[in-house]
Amino acid sequence: MSVTEPTPSATGSRPAGGVSDEVRLRLANIAVPLGTAVTLLVVWQLGVRLFGVPTYIAPAPSDVLAVFRDDFPLLMRNFWPTFFESVMGFFIGNTAAVLIAVAFVHSRLVEKAFFPIAVFINTIPILAIAPILVLVFGAGLTAKVVIAALICFFPTLVNMVRGLQSVNPQTLELVRILSASKAEIFWKIRLPSSLPFLFSALKIAATTCVIGAIVGEWIGADKGLGALIIDSTFNFRSPLLYATVFVSSGLSVLLFTLVTLAEKASVRW
Amino acid sequence: MSVRKLASAALDGTDVATVGNLPAAASLRGASVKFGHFTALSDINLDIMAGEFWTILGPSGCGKSTMLRLVSDLIPASSGEVRVLGKPTEAARLAREFAFVFQDATLLPWRSALKNVELPLEIGRKRGVKIPLGERTPRELLKLVGLEGREDALPHELSGGMCQRVAIARALVCQPKLLLMDEPFGALDEMTRDRLNLQLLQIWRETGTTILFVTHSIPEAVFLGQKVLMLRAHPGRVKAIVDIDMPGAREMRLRETPAFNRYCARLRDLLEEC
Ligand SMILES: Nc1ncnc2c1ncn2[C@@H]1O[C@H](COP(=O)(O)OP(=O)(O)O)[C@@H](O)[C@H]1O
Ligand SMILES: [Mg+2]
Numbered sequence: 368m369s370v371t372e373p374t375p376s377a378t379g380s381r382p383a384g385g386v387s388d389e390v391r392l393r394l395a396n397i398a399v400p401l402g403t404a405v406t407l408l409v410v411w412q413l414g415v416r417l418f419g420v421p422t423y424i425a426p427a428p429s430d431v432l433a434v435f436r437d438d439f440p441l442l443m444r445n446f447w448p449t450f451f452e453s454v455m456g457f458f459i460g461n462t463a464a465v466l467i468a469v470a471f472v473h474s475r476l477v478e479k480a481f482f483p484i485a486v487f488i489n490t491i492p493i494l495a496i497a498p499i500l501v502l503v504f505g506a507g508l509t510a511k512v513v514i515a516a517l518i519c520f521f522p523t524l525v526n527m528v529r530g531l532q533s534v535n536p537q538t539l540e541l542v543r544i545l546s547a548s549k550a551e552i553f554w555k556i557r558l559p560s561s562l563p564f565l566f567s568a569l570k571i572a573a574t575t576c577v578i579g580a581i582v583g584e585w586i587g588a589d590k591g592l593g594a595l596i597i598d599s600t601f602n603f604r605s606p607l608l609y610a611t612v613f614v615s616s617g618l619s620v621l622l623f624t625l626v627t628l629a630e631k632a633s634v635r636w
Numbered sequence: 637m638s639v640r641k642l643a644s645a646a647l648d649g650t651d652v653a654t655v656g657n658l659p660a661a662a663s664l665r666g667a668s669v670k671f672g673h674f675t676a677l678s679d680i681n682l683d684i685m686a687g688e689f690w691t692i693l694g695p696s697g698c699g700k701s702t703m704l705r706l707v708s709d710l711i712p713a714s715s716g717e718v719r720v721l722g723k724p725t726e727a728a729r730l731a732r733e734f735a736f737v738f739q740d741a742t743l744l745p746w747r748s749a750l751k752n753v754e755l756p757l758e759i760g761r762k763r764g765v766k767i768p769l770g771e772r773t774p775r776e777l778l779k780l781v782g783l784e785g786r787e788d789a790l791p792h793e794l795s796g797g798m799c800q801r802v803a804i805a806r807a808l809v810c811q812p813k814l815l816l817m818d819e820p821f822g823a824l825d826e827m828t829r830d831r832l833n834l835q836l837l838q839i840w841r842e843t844g845t846t847i848l849f850v851t852h853s854i855p856e857a858v859f860l861g862q863k864v865l866m867l868r869a870h871p872g873r874v875k876a877i878v879d880i881d882m883p884g885a886r887e888m889r890l891r892e893t894p895a896f897n898r899y900c901a902r903l904r905d906l907l908e909e910c
Contacts, residue, residue: 535742537738537740537742538742538744540705540710540736540738541736541738541742542759543710544708544709544710544729544734544735544736545732545755545756545759545760546729546730546732546759546760546765547759547760548760548763551759551760555744555755555758555759556744559744559746562746634746635746635790636745636746636790636791636792
């Protein structure tokens with residue numbers, strides 16, 4: 368409980384000891400969730416052991432940790448393919464979304480022609496479209512990248528269109544008085560205005576692209592975290608399954624963190 | 637020479653009113669603005685002479701902003717003619733003859749104060765547009781508006797009054813001959829507003845630019861303006877032009893003088909008739 372105490376005192380008064388209060392606040396911000404997680408793990412470990420739950424139904428945290436110790440190379444062998452599929456899907460899907468958003472904002476006609484199609488594609492559940500894409504592109508890397516790209520695409524498209532249109536009307540009047548060209552308005556006004564919107568979409572995409580890649584691997588793959596999930600499930604290797612799930616979410620967290628760092632570096636207002 | 641005389645001279649056949657060889661900073665001849673069936677401005681005849689400071693008063697919705705937008709080529713005249721320094725408004729816009737200051741500073745939040753002031757110099761540069769350079773650099777302009785040392789601050793790090801001063805510096809960077817200001821200090825607290833009023837008068841004297849300044853504050857209009865233009869609504873027309881003729885320097889103490897209060901009272905009466 369003591370970890371929660373610094374929070375109110377730190378926000379309440381910060382005269383002479385301002386710096387140390389800030390450090391304490393930051394420590395508390397890390398310590399509170401960490402403490403909660405550790406507590407949950409302990410409860411889980413004790414629960415499984417006390418009630419004698421079989422390992423193939425629910426492994427104890429110690430069993431999962433053992434997998435990380437013994438089968439780390441296996442996890443890594445399957446981590447990298449999923450990593451590459453996710454990252455490539457992320458770049459391709461988001462780049463396409465940004466370019467199409469720019470086209471939409473420049474031409475009402477293009478928007479009218481293609482927006483309904485974009486909405487339609489978005490309404491198809493990714494699980495339903497994934498087998499089709501595997502059939503089309505084969506069991507290799509391409510299908511997974513396409514699925515990951517597809518899952519990123521729509522949220523970024525919608526956010527980017529909104530971002531490019533988010534310019535304050537008075538700012539547009541200002542640049543009109545300066546007789547700015549369309550290109551200048553785009554590069555100097557619209558694009559920077561859209562950055563906060565783009566980054567909130569990219570944060571969503573950072574986690575969904577991993578889901579896309581894993582779903583693709585479920586359908587047909589012999590390597591990757593998705594394949595390992597299927598494999599360990601059917602072989603009742605639950606500790607391995609759990610470890611794979613943790614690695615998958617670790618991948619999402621990694622990509623999310625990278626996007627957040629890029630945002631901090633480029634959106635300072 | 638009074639404005640009314642000039643306006644009637646124009647009706648007698650003189651094309652554009654001039655003082656010496658200078659064309660009027662802005663002249664409107666029977667200018668009207670319609671939005672659909674709604675007439676926002678009707679038959680406006682005015683000559684704003686170079687170097688003058690005009691303030692514009694009127695009930696809200698009477699077309700004050702519309703008039704500035706008309707002069708600055710943001711909206712076209714439905715009929716009549718508007719000229720800025722003797723040119724059609726579009727030509728004046730392309731030559732950067734005028735600048736606009738809005739009620740909110742409309743700074744670009746990702747640019748520092750200095751970068752915001754530099755924006756007008758960047759626009760058109762790559763296209764080879766001839767950009768009139770002012771005598772003062774962006775840095776000097778920030779100093780002129782009292783923001784020395786804050787060049788690198790982002791707008792969110794500045795107060796409302798500071799942002800508005802950056803906006804004024806930005807408006808001055810191409811050395812406009814006409815400065816259009818639409819309630820620029822309307823959102824600021826009274827003390828900040830008073831300080832900026834004095835600063836604006838100083839800038840006006842130093843740069844010799846013509847200023848058209850919309851406000852809803854009668855004291856502000858009397859304090860700043862050499863001439864107060866009173867508009868009335870439905871449709872927007874010129875109600876009156878009041879010359880403000882007060883001896884002595886424009887400083888805060890002026891506001892306690894009987895002459896000042898007489899002008900305020902007269903404008904208040906006029907406003908009530910609108
Ligand atoms: N773009 C527009 N479309 C239609 N009506 C407008 C437009 N701009 C202004 N108006 C109308 O014209 C009138 C004058 O507006 P404005 O010039 O903004 O008044 P104010 O004197 O308060 O600045 C108002 O009745 C307003 O509703
Ligand atoms: Mg207005």
